Amino acid sequence: MLKYIVRRMISLLIILWLVSFLTFFLLQVIPGDPAQLILGIEASPEALDSIRAHLGLDKPWPLRYLYWLAGMLRGDMGISIRLERPVSSLIAERLPVTLSLAIMAMLIALAIAFPAGIFAAIKWSSPLDYFILFVSQLGIAIPSFWIGILLILAFSLYLRILPTGGFVSWGENPLGAFRHLILPATSLGVVTAAFLTRMLRSSMLEVLSQAYITTAKAKGLKRYQVILRHAIKNALIPVATLAGVQIGFLMGGSIVIEQVFALPGLGRLLLSAVYSRDIPLIQGLVMFMTTMVVASNLLVDILYAYLDPRIRFE
Amino acid sequence: MRSLVLGAVLLGAVILGTICSWLLPFPDPLAMDVTERLAPPSWRHPLGTDQYGRDLLSRILRGGAIALGASIVSIGIASLIGIPIGFAAGLSGGAFDEITMRFMDALQAFPSILLAITIVTIMGPGPLNAMVAIGLVNGPVFARLTRSVALSLKGRDFVLAAEALGASRMRILLYHIFPNSLSYLLVQASIGASTAVLAEASLSYIGLGTQPPNPSWGRMLEEARLFLDVAPWMAIFPGFAIFLTVLGFNFLGDGLRDLMDPWRRSRG
Numbered sequence: 001m002l003k004y005i006v007r008r009m010i011s012l013l014i015i016l017w018l019v020s021f022l023t024f025f026l027l028q029v030i031p032g033d034p035a036q037l038i039l040g041i042e043a044s045p046e047a048l049d050s051i052r053a054h055l056g057l058d059k060p061w062p063l064r065y066l067y068w069l070a071g072m073l074r075g076d077m078g079i080s081i082r083l084e085r086p087v088s089s090l091i092a093e094r095l096p097v098t099l100s101l102a103i104m105a106m107l108i109a110l111a112i113a114f115p116a117g118i119f120a121a122i123k124w125s126s127p128l129d130y131f132i133l134f135v136s137q138l139g140i141a142i143p144s145f146w147i148g149i150l151l152i153l154a155f156s157l158y159l160r161i162l163p164t165g166g167f168v169s170w171g172e173n174p175l176g177a178f179r180h181l182i183l184p185a186t187s188l189g190v191v192t193a194a195f196l197t198r199m200l201r202s203s204m205l206e207v208l209s210q211a212y213i214t215t216a217k218a219k220g221l222k223r224y225q226v227i228l229r230h231a232i233k234n235a236l237i238p239v240a241t242l243a244g245v246q247i248g249f250l251m252g253g254s255i256v257i258e259q260v261f262a263l264p265g266l267g268r269l270l271l272s273a274v275y276s277r278d279i280p281l282i283q284g285l286v287m288f289m290t291t292m293v294v295a296s297n298l299l300v301d302i303l304y305a306y307l308d309p310r311i312r313f314e
Numbered sequence: 315m316r317s318l319v320l321g322a323v324l325l326g327a328v329i330l331g332t333i334c335s336w337l338l339p340f341p342d343p344l345a346m347d348v349t350e351r352l353a354p355p356s357w358r359h360p361l362g363t364d365q366y367g368r369d370l371l372s373r374i375l376r377g378g379a380i381a382l383g384a385s386i387v388s389i390g391i392a393s394l395i396g397i398p399i400g401f402a403a404g405l406s407g408g409a410f411d412e413i414t415m416r417f418m419d420a421l422q423a424f425p426s427i428l429l430a431i432t433i434v435t436i437m438g439p440g441p442l443n444a445m446v447a448i449g450l451v452n453g454p455v456f457a458r459l460t461r462s463v464a465l466s467l468k469g470r471d472f473v474l475a476a477e478a479l480g481a482s483r484m485r486i487l488l489y490h491i492f493p494n495s496l497s498y499l500l501v502q503a504s505i506g507a508s509t510a511v512l513a514e515a516s517l518s519y520i521g522l523g524t525q526p527p528n529p530s531w532g533r534m535l536e537e538a539r540l541f542l543d544v545a546p547w548m549a550i551f552p553g554f555a556i557f558l559t560v561l562g563f564n565f566l567g568d569g570l571r572d573l574m575d576p577w578r579r580s581r582g
Contacts, residue, residue: 014416015419015423018420022421026432027432027435027436029436137561137564137565140564141557142560143532143560145516145535146557149539149549153542157543252427270428271521277435282432289428290423290425293424294423
């Protein structure tokens, strides 16, 4: 197991290094001069030169990349040009919002997908199965931000029981934070739930046709015992991988959903950085969000190897 | 077969609607009318009007051009980049394969919308740039699929036979491997088109795709967000258009996959 984890860690580091290179390099070819952006078009050439030197822009890009990478490794992501504050502290401030949004969305998705996927498989080819399949097909096609808008319409404007947007921190008002997150998390979670339901259904069907299920039935176990003890555990293995992929989807989806619900998370910070062309902040955020996705995928992979010893010895 | 027909019907309706927005005498999708601001659905405006009094039905039909354009442009770019890379990596193997695939891993490590946003930031906002960005993001998906198809075909008897007959590598690729990969690529193109429609709508929603006053479904939803309490129809219909288009491409993809795979078809 340790050998497996070490091997996966190495490939993760290679990927993150390539990601850092791409992130830095892509944003170097951006049109426009950051110095000009800060000082405006009226600035004198001397002032421009001095701010370029201050930002390190007078150095060649490979050197700047090394400085940036070294800073990243120390947790120093540079200074936001517009907000004039360290990128790392801006991220630390917004992270709890995005993290709670993503976790809640995943929990909602699992809460829907588990019963739906398992019942669909148990009642294979029944009206219930077709209904679940049909609804999940619709769920995959719905844009999450449209669900968000429809939920605001229903619960905030029509029923008036939940806020239309904004956020209060967990520390200040835990119930308030929950109330502000429930609609955005549902909008994101529904789409993930649809994917997971389909996956869980087909993997349950696969497992239920295996010989060890017949054996379990033959030795006289009750139906629910067969399903709970033998089927579900094995059916979960492929679902775990998909759940890993969905973490990336949730991270990306949160960018748009935070905009719909005016949630002050990483996504909104990124968009404000994009609108104001705040390169250090964009670089830091892209790197940070991608690292989070890659790292959680690694965790899923390790869990996967733990669940299924065959993976470790591949 | 059912999915295929359903997908074709849905997409046919979207294409027909888009063409009709030019051919039939619908109101100009850009024409403002202050006396008809935020008007609810009526005979004159079957889907209502927006905050400038523009006819929503016209705008939604015309918006189809952006959605369909996004799927065509981004699939075109993704396949132009991904398919040659995939074949090269899969057929050559070795260090080239290893390095390219690591690179694709890194590109796919980014959440796709995040990478698209980054690329649009570099190229500047706009409908065409958004479509190109979505295509670039989808490139690795095509590369990976093409590579795995190439790997599985490489050892098949008909390829070995062609090799034994002395066919050149180019000839084997063009006449034996490529035609046999087409079915997989077609399914992927259909699925990719559905994600492209969603991605274009997302990028336009956050202001990086189609710019006002041009009608894009994502942009229309963003405008609707501000008038939700007075004009809910503005939020309902454009979202429905996205939903039906994506559903159409998904059904088409499912149907094509069943068609290509007789084993699945026989199971119903």
